[in-house]
Amino acid sequence: MTQRGVNGVRDAYDVVVIGAGLGGMTCANRLARAGRSVLLLEQHTQLGGLATWFRRKGHLFDVALHGFPVGMIKTVRKYWSKEVADRITQLRGIRFDNPQFRLTTDYTREDFTRLLVEDFSVPAATVQAFFDHTRSMNFYDDDGRTTRELFEEFFPGRTDVVRLLMEPITYANGSTLDDPAISYGIVFSNFMSKGVYTFHGGTDEFIGLLEKELLASGVDVRTKARAERILTEPDGRVVGVAVNGVTVGARSVVSNGNLKSTVLDLLDADVLPADFRTQAEAVRINTSSCQVYIGLKEGETIDYMGDLVFTSTAPTFDTDAMLAKEVTSRTYSVYYPENRQSVGRTAIVASSNARYEDWTGMSEELYKADKARLAEATLDDLSRYLPRIREMYDHLEVATPRTFERYTLHRGGSSFGTKFEGLPVSQNLPQAAPGLFHTGSVAIIMSGWLGAANYGVIVANEVDKYLGRGQET
Ligand SMILES: Cc1cc2nc3c(=O)[nH]c(=O)nc-3n(C[C@H](O)[C@H](O)[C@H](O)COP(=O)(O)OP(=O)(O)OC[C@H]3O[C@@H](n4cnc5c(N)ncnc54)[C@H](O)[C@@H]3O)c2cc1C
Numbered sequence: 001m002t003q004r005g006v007n008g009v010r011d012a013y014d015v016v017v018i019g020a021g022l023g024g025m026t027c028a029n030r031l032a033r034a035g036r037s038v039l040l041l042e043q044h045t046q047l048g049g050l051a052t053w054f055r056r057k058g059h060l061f062d063v064a065l066h067g068f069p070v071g072m073i074k075t076v077r078k079y080w081s082k083e084v085a086d087r088i089t090q091l092r093g094i095r096f097d098n099p100q101f102r103l104t105t106d107y108t109r110e111d112f113t114r115l116l117v118e119d120f121s122v123p124a125a126t127v128q129a130f131f132d133h134t135r136s137m138n139f140y141d142d143d144g145r146t147t148r149e150l151f152e153e154f155f156p157g158r159t160d161v162v163r164l165l166m167e168p169i170t171y172a173n174g175s176t177l178d179d180p181a182i183s184y185g186i187v188f189s190n191f192m193s194k195g196v197y198t199f200h201g202g203t204d205e206f207i208g209l210l211e212k213e214l215l216a217s218g219v220d221v222r223t224k225a226r227a228e229r230i231l232t233e234p235d236g237r238v239v240g241v242a243v244n245g246v247t248v249g250a251r252s253v254v255s256n257g258n259l260k261s262t263v264l265d266l267l268d269a270d271v272l273p274a275d276f277r278t279q280a281e282a283v284r285i286n287t288s289s290c291q292v293y294i295g296l297k298e299g300e301t302i303d304y305m306g307d308l309v310f311t312s313t314a315p316t317f318d319t320d321a322m323l324a325k326e327v328t329s330r331t332y333s334v335y336y337p338e339n340r341q342s343v344g345r346t347a348i349v350a351s352s353n354a355r356y357e358d359w360t361g362m363s364e365e366l367y368k369a370d371k372a373r374l375a376e377a378t379l380d381d382l383s384r385y386l387p388r389i390r391e392m393y394d395h396l397e398v399a400t401p402r403t404f405e406r407y408t409l410h411r412g413g414s415s416f417g418t419k420f421e422g423l424p425v426s427q428n429l430p431q432a433a434p435g436l437f438h439t440g441s442v443a444i445i446m447s448g449w450l451g452a453a454n455y456g457v458i459v460a461n462e463v464d465k466y467l468g469r470g471q472e473t
Contacts, residue, residue, distance in 0.1 A: 002211060002221040004045070005244060009220065012249030013037045014467055016241050017256060018227040018266075021049025021408070022449055023440030024256025025210055026079055026456030027463070032217035034464050039250070040219050041243055043226035047214075048207040049256070049408055049440075050415065051449060059295035059395050060343045062203045064415075066333045066351065067091055067172075067196035067308055068449040075453050084209045089339075091196045094168070095306035098329075099315055100160040104306060107168075108195045120161055130154045131192070137185030147184040148177035163317035167310055171331050173444050174287045174353060174416045176319040183420055183444035190450065196308065202340055230255070230266045230436060238435030252463050256440040256456075258410045259283065259422050267433065276425075276432045283422045286444070287323055288401030288413035290359075292350040292378040295395035301337070302346055302392075305385055308333055313381075325358045325370070327377060332385075350378045356401040356412035371398040416448070417441025430466065437463055 013036075017028040020042035028040045046052065052063045070090075077085035094107045103119065105111045109131060116122045133154070147166070155161040162177075169175060169188055199206040214221055222243075229242040230253050240249040255262040263272065263280040272280075296302070312329035314321045322329045335347040359367070375398050382389050401413030423443035429436055439459035441447035446455040 001215065002047070002223060004222070004224045006041075006222055006225050006246050006248070009039060009222070009246065009248055010037070012240070012251075013039045013220070014250070015039070015252050015254060015463055016041065016227075016248060016250040017254045018230075018241065018262075019043075019049065019256030019440065020047040020221070020223075021256050021440050021452060022051050023446075023452040023456040023459070024049070024254065025214060026075075026453045027254050027256070027439050027460045028219050029210075029214050029217050030079055030457055030460035031463060032214070032219045034460070036464070036467065038219045039248060040214065040221045041225040041227050041241070042221075042223045043409065044407055045223050046207070047211055047221070047223065048203065050404070050410075051203055051207060052407070053203040053207075056295065056395050056397065058298065058343075059345060059347060060202065060204065060340065061293040061295070061347055061349060061397075062333075062335060063291065063349075063399070064449070065198060065203045065206075066331065066349075067094075067198060069190040070194040070197055071190055072197060072450045072453070075450060075457070079453070079457055080210060080213055084206070084213070087200045087206075088197050089200045090194070091198055091307040093304070093306040093308075094196060095309040096164065096167070097309065098163065098167075098312040100163055106195050107191065109192050112192060115164070116161065120158075120164070122155065122158070122161060126154060134185040134192075135189045137182050137189070139182065142180065142182045145181045146178050147175070147181045150181040150184065151177070159316045167312070167317055167329070170319060170322060170353065171310065171351065173447050175444050179444060180420050186445045187448070187451075198307070198339070200339055201342070202335070205342075227255075227257075227266060229268070230262075230433075232267070232271050232433060232436075236271050236433045238433055250435075252435040252437065252466055254437045254439055254459060254463060256438075258285075258408075258414065259418050259426050259438055259442050260285065260411050261409060262438055263425065263429070267436075272432045276428070280425050283425055284419040285412045285414045286416040286418055286441075286447070288354050288356050288404055289399075289415045290327075290352050290354040290374060290401070291399045292375055293395070293397045293399070294348045294350070294378075294382070294389070294393045296346040296348070296392050297394045298345060300346065300392045302334075302386060304336070305334060309385070311381065322353050323355050325354070327352045327374065329353075330378065330381060332382065348382070350382065354401050356405070356414075359400045359402055367400075367402075371400065374398055414441070416444065417446065418443060420444060430462065435466065437466075
């Protein structure tokens with residue numbers, strides 16, 4: 001059973017995993033199945049990290065279950081179970097509504113090809129070349145171009161095409177036209193094969209099933225257990241963690257917490273080579289999000305309006321406008337009762353990208369007033385699609401970058417880890433502090449449900465190699 005706190009923990013484990021986000025959970029499960037003794041520490045009261053949910057008076061809200069690529073089915077089947085993978089289902093309708101176009105798609109390569117050729121009049125050969133190019137992009141052949149340059153090559157001057165191709169990805173991982181094209185290409189190709197997927201039954205049931213698997217694999221799972229320090233020998237080698245005032249020995253430690261917090265806060269300042277610390281300090285945190293959760297009254301139903309509705313009133317795609325506090329672009333995720341039989345109610349979550357700085361450094365009074373303004377503006381906007389929305393709901397709540405920071409300890413409430421330069425810092429950490437690894441959202445490509453889970457697997461393999469055979473604790 002998952003226990004609260006650290007009472008009864010063993011003196012030492014092969015691996016201590018700090019943080020039970022999708023990266024940390026997947027890493028812990030894989031290592032335990034490989035025969036390693038694993039302690040999983042989560043500071044919050046529930047597992048999942050950003051893959052989370054909350055209940056309010058008969059409502060249940062998903063926080064980060066808007067959609068993920070088809071690759072999640074394979075990852076979950078291989079590293080968790082077939083039972084969990086079998087509940088992943090495709091979203092039916094992704095809608096776009098902005099001043100440049102209105103359309104509905106299933107977000108598959110076939111349908112996007114049709115749209116680009118027939119509705120946007122792009123030559124079929126250009127569409128095919130773009131898809132082939134993005135699919136072939138990989139780390140090793142990175143030519144250093146930005147996403148803006150990539151679009152300029154294939155669709156010069158076509159702001160409408162750029163919007164169609166970029167806007168969902170900006171929502172999906174906070175990336176901009178100035179980020180490396182490779183980070184766009186990899187994420188776009190992941191989505192743009194067989195559409196967008198969700199977990200039937202919601203995040204609570206998904207994480208509940210993963211928790212059962214973790215326990216069955218023998219992971220010692222602890223909530224309300226906050227790692228305060230990562231302990232090292234004078235040569236930098238990792239030997240354990242301090243958690244809730246208790247010291248636990250470990251032959252290796254995996255941090256699933258924020259990359260910068262791991263390197264700059266959890267380790268003593270003199271442990272890492274100075275140039276490595278400097279490199280970590282220079283890593284930029286990705287942006288954050290605001291969400292407005294709207295729960296409809298019992299008995300209130302709506303006609304199908306799409307699963308994801310990307311809306312914007314901005315004239316063209318503009319990441320600054322997407323991040324601005326005066327919101328012009330929102331994604332509505334609609335959760336119909338059919339997918340949520342345990343709740344039987346409709347919920348709508350309006351997400352917008354946001355900057356941490358816009359929501360901090362103000363009085364509590366102003367903060368509350370700004371949240372109320374965001375709620376009102378969202379209801380106004382949503383009434384374009386659901387004119388009776390103000391009569392239909394009986395619960396509304398707003399989350400801001402501060403909320404995400406509070407529940408996950410992510411610096412700046414970052415929804416998607418760090419910018420691209422975080423990747424070498426995350427990957428090279430074991431060279432700087434032997435036995436210490438990092439997994440979870442970094443560098444855009446390792447973020448999102450699929451990216452974080454896959455990175456958990458990659459890091460588990462590295463840890464297993466580091467530990468070697470025949471010396472389990
Ligand atoms: C609003 C929003 C919407 C999103 N929508 C989608 C979506 O539709 N599709 C998609 O694929 N992705 C989405 N994402 C992103 C996705 O949820 C994340 O990228 C992914 O879940 C991150 O996993 P992670 O492994 O990096 O860990 P995280 O989820 O970041 O979890 C890290 C965990 O570590 C714990 N922790 C940190 N420090 C400590 C410590 N010192 N001691 C103990 N525990 C600690 C935290 O409490 C947390 O539980 C969304 C994110 C947000 C915020």
